Amino acid sequence: MMMKRYRLRIPGPIDLDSEVLAYMSAPLIAHYGAEWVELYTETVTLLKRVWQTREAEVFLMPGPGSVGMEAAIASLAGDTHKLLVLTNGFFGDRWVTIAQAYSSRVLVLEHPWGRAHDVEAVAQALQRDPEIKAVVMVHGETSTGVLNPLKEIGEICDRYGAVLVVDMVSTLGGTEIAFDDWHIGIGVGATQKCLECPPGLAPVAVSPRAWELIERSEGRGWYINLRTWRHFARKWGDWHPHPVTMPTGLTQALRFSLRKILDEGLSTRWERHTKIALFLRNALRNLGFELFVPDDRDAMNTVTAAKGHAQLPAGALIRALKERHQILIGGGLERLSGQIFRIGHMGPTATYEAVVPTLLAIEEILRSVGVSVEPGQIFRVQVPVMGPARSSP
Ligand SMILES: Cc1ncc(COP(=O)(O)O)c(C=O)c1O
Helix, strand or coil, X not given: CCCCCCEECCCCCCCCCHHHHHHHCCCCCCCCCHHHHHHHHHHHHHHHHHHCCCCCEEEEEXXXXXXXXXXXXXXXXXXXXXXXXXXXXXXXXXXXXXXXXXXXXXXXXXXXXXXXXXXXXXXXXXXXXXXXXXXXXXXXXXXXXXXXCHHHHHHHHHHHCCEEEEECCCCCCCCXXXXXXXXXXXXXXXXXXCCCCCCCEEEEEECHHHHHHHHHCCCCCCCCXXXXXXXXXXXXXXXXXXXXXXXXXXXXXXXXXXXXXXXXXXXXXXXXXXXXXXXXXXXXXXXXXXXXXXXXXXXXXCEEEEECECCECHHHHHHHHHHHHCEECEECCHHHCCXXXXXXXXXXXXXXXXXXXXXXXXXXXXXXXXXXXXXXXXXXXXXXXCCCCCCCC
């Protein structure tokens, strides 16, 4: 059977630049030797620029974002210290599951889904319990559209000497992250979101302070132990700087997209994502939807979640967009199943070209169920003007 093609407006993977995709069918190259080391090293160096780090070591782990999450925990877990895991959504809960799989000393700080973490509560937990040596959190909680206060939690962790471990799967490349300045210990990304590549690589950045804790931990495993990755980067750095066979086409695609990201300019890029998010939020409000994250200041600039309309449940909207307009958006996960819909606006889908047809299709679907919406009503909100691209950083 022919696979039907849809426009991917889900929160990753996203529709990609055809040049990025072309690398996936390029002739295979070897994953070792001088030419490969040059390609790998440039890719890692470009990632450091996107992360804004000079201090961290960066590894490219083949696998989904979750392999990077598991690597962070497996490397840090040990019975000598406690991990504090913050959760306010499905991916925060995934951190809890992974942490509990590796450590018996896990404290969980839960916050309501749809609201950003409470920085003061994190400070109090660290003050109460000096055995907490690592704080684990999600930056952009894709399941709800909440952006958690990373910079502020980084300052608290620095004050109490805790290593901050962060899932940046949905924000890296789309949202501001200053790895060194914000005192981040371990950052985990994934290629299929704002890095504008197919899924398959999890970039992981590790700070010198995180290494100190890893060295004091009883980290388990081999592939998922970051010590293994550092060992190969150091011992085999001149010909094969990683422990396993690498997806070479995907790495080439990533180098290309990272060059493109930096060419656009990081701040221009973050601003573009923020403007599209704001336009989308206002347009959805204008159509009568209630946003899942009420406060614009707590909202991600790469994913937007809204509740179903009084006359159009979220599931019916998702189905109609797929069947009548060939547009895929996301639904609610776990406890939000059937209640919300989620639109991704990442990289090439954080543009008017991507977002406007989706909104016009939503208008049409609303009209078809009897909601009074005028064609083009979405433009009765402020439509931000996009600036020209600058060169990074
Ligand atoms: C915030 C967040 N963390 C982790 C993941 C897991 O990524 P993967 O499916 O690549 O393991 C996702 C995937 O959507 C995500 O959005």
